[in-house]
Amino acid sequence: MSPERSPWIDDELAMLQEHVARFVAGELAPHRERWDRNGQVDRASWARAAEAGLLCASIPVEYGGGGGTLAHEAVIHQELSRAGLGGSFGTGNTIHSAIVAHYILAYGDEAQKRRWLPAMARGERIGAIAMTEPGGGSDLQGLRTRANPAQGGWLLSGAKTFISNGQTADLIVVAARTGEAGAKGISLLVLEGGEAEGFRRGRNLEKVGMRGQDTSELFFDDMFVPAGNLLGSEGGGFALLMHQLAWERMTIALDAVVNMERAVALTTDYVRDRKAFGKTLLDFQNTQFVLADCATQASVARAFADSLMVRLLAGNLDAISAAKAKLWTTETQCKVIDACQQLFGGYGYMTEYPIARMFADARVSRIYGGTNEIMKLIIARAL
Template structure:
């Protein structure tokens, strides 16, 4: 039985939705990979199509135009995206990261203004935390927001912003009090049509080549004070509250990607022959795949446990760090081992395993590096 059709308890009632997500990913994502890779971003029309079939803001309440579902719906979509071999569409950032920030911290007026447009694809969301000189250490950001009457004036630069090239609304981590450390960090939503906002280049990456990843610049950008999410100085706390879901999303993609590559490698080694017999018949191949299948099964069990905890509101920061650390380290090992079994073809980008190998490497860095995950976990020991 292929690993990818194992059923998770948290998704037992989502078969119809999974079929919708799978059909959409196969039809709208698979055929366009080379095109998106060449232009370094997806077509904007993809977002509109996703909105039309109801794949955006899945866990946002219906009163704000969302799907009224749970994180389980989000996870199913991210799994099907991974199984389609797509890493270009930044839907997990839009759905699973930015929309929750707006839902949890924006004013009622702003939620009703922005979230229905997120659901339709009219607005594309991004979050800008990392700066050229500040990555995992969010307290070290330099982007400033100075209150001026009913506005904030923002100056600074951000980098590695997923959806940055197309985004219409960016949640920006800023310093409202540069002398207060973590307590001086705030989150402000910036509409990209605001004067003074400009986009830099779309970044060249060794993997995720079709994903829209950009530099953003803020030059005296005047943003209404009403765009502040929550209250001043609460940004760091808000980030810490939302990061567990972000890390869980990364883990979902890692496990689905792992299962998919194992399935592909089993199929390839059974079809490919060497020295007069299938590559799968060699003991090294069977043992390597036995280990890979076991790694995937263990990662799946841990992931499912964490998803269930998250759905109950019980997944804490250390738990999210553990599942992110374990699954991303495992997927890198498994994909590398599987690529080896493809021989020279594994290094050709026309083969999905080659693209997966390049794509998964970032998983040990984004959302907090493996080293940061270990630091978080060690604090609870």
């Protein structure tokens, strides 16, 4: 856990931190290498996490969840990252519990919530959200995947890429065009099951980092989607996506902060023990200065992210502030981890050392959730 308690963490959340840390250390962390080899988290691990209360912690009890708030999701997310699982189960569960489940909770009708959320909380259905398209990147208004009207629903055609949980998910929220060009013609459709006619999963994509997190291409060829699987109103999908992205970007910022803190802690331990020229690396002034700078940046990032979490939990976090958090913390994370990795010398390039895996995992944080160039555009438009 972080050295000081964040202002948004009360005694209950502190107890949750301890519970999650113990569970993750004993039940999930030992499987990381296997997840990395297989390119995905196994369903048995999802089931164990559900039994421990790590899935859908912020979903109301009447829908099978833990009855908590986004603060509970943030605590779970951060403890998974602190254990080195942010690039595998951490990201997967955040997509599942803190994003997909909340789309259903916020925009689903009563029947949809009762049909999908309890199964997600039990780990029986794994959630994913499919926005990005080949050649489209962060341009959500330019979506080309189309859902044409059909008797009783729609026929969905198109392709998605870079979809987290794409190989394992069996409940996928798909952004598709059901109307005119631009933002007003986008709707959200929920796909159930993984073997539906007209649906095909592509490759489990080989990535630089986050190797234990399955990331996939998805293809739709006149796949039938029932009318009852529309989430929210037809043509209203873009506004729903924009509303939820602020929280998604905060989870990325929280992950970056934990990774900075973890990098400083790992590196400090290493340089205290490692010797060169008859003294420890920590005895060298350069080492001290590098770590002092990294520790300061981690502390500033923590204060920044915590202040925005307080606003988010009070219901007044705006999209611009969330973009600033995502931009600055992910850029700074990469600088801090790079500086720390350098102090490990050649060992910092060996994947058996956590700092090497952190270096590879961190790079994508400046890309997903909207690239940092898009974050700059959002911020600049408000100036």
